[in-house]
Amino acid sequence: MANIGIFYGSNEGNTAAVADQLKEILSGMGSGHQFEVRNIGEAIPSDLEEFDHLILGIPTWNIGELQDDWDAFYYDMESLNLRGKKIAIFGLGDQYGYSDSFLDGVGMIGEEVIVRGGELIGQWPVDGYEFTQSLALDIDTTKFMGLAIDQDNEVDKTPERLKTWASQILPQFN
Ligand SMILES: Cc1cc2nc3c(=O)[nH]c(=O)nc-3n(C[C@H](O)[C@H](O)[C@H](O)COP(=O)(O)O)c2cc1C
Numbered sequence: 750m751a752n753i754g755i756f757y758g759s760n761e762g763n764t765a766a767v768a769d770q771l772k773e774i775l776s777g778m779g780s781g782h783q784f785e786v787r788n789i790g791e792a793i794p795s796d797l798e799e800f801d802h803l804i805l806g807i808p809t810w811n812i813g814e815l816q817d818d819w820d821a822f823y824y825d826m827e828s829l830n831l832r833g834k835k836i837a838i839f840g841l842g843d844q845y846g847y848s849d850s851f852l853d854g855v856g857m858i859g860e861e862v863i864v865r866g867g868e869l870i871g872q873w874p875v876d877g878y879e880f881t882q883s884l885a886l887d888i889d890t891t892k893f894m895g896l897a898i899d900q901d902n903e904v905d906k907t908p909e910r911l912k913t914w915a916s917q918i919l920p921q922f923n
Contacts, residue, residue: 757806758818790818794829808841813850831867838895856884859894
């Protein structure tokens with residue numbers, strides 16, 4: 750049984766709400782793992798290190814920039830040791846409004862996770878999304894580094910995407 754921290758940042762509440770939905774789905778899947786939702790704006794690096802594995806919720810803001818609290822935390826990541834942890838990322842963005850910087854924040858934090866020794870899991874196919882550029886693309890460019898959620902245009906698709914992704918990542922936390 751593992752303790753898994755779901756750390757999110759959110760300027761307008763979308764990512765916070767999705768983090769809660771995800772926790773409910775994961776907790777209802779009977780894995781025995783414990784899930785805790787935390788705001789990255791109130792966290793220091795050692796808070797993340799206390800968990801066995803992590804899920805990070807990251808919206809992109811201001812045309813290709815990190816959300817405010819993730820932006821502040823980014824500079825603390827230098828001291829973060831993620832070795833031995835599996836890290837799944839979900840990103841929120843607006844694929845039509847910000848097509849040239851869709852989910853860029855996921856790429857910025859994703860790169861840093863790898864540098865800090867974490868193992869990224871939960872890559873998600875780009876099929877079905879419309880965008881021109883994204884820093885969130887995995888080395889295999891047919892996938893994002895994590896789950897892509899678009900509450901601005903495709904809120905109706907979110908519950909199914911979360912359920913599919915939850916079943917994808919959950920076995921990997923064992
Ligand atoms: C001024 C502004 C800039 C944004 N820039 C981007 C962007 O560059 N890329 C992207 O994918 N989404 C962008 N978005 C969309 C947000 O990521 C999206 O609305 C998200 O759901 C916000 O999540 P939050 O409420 O948790 O902060 C932007 C939204 C606004 C209002």
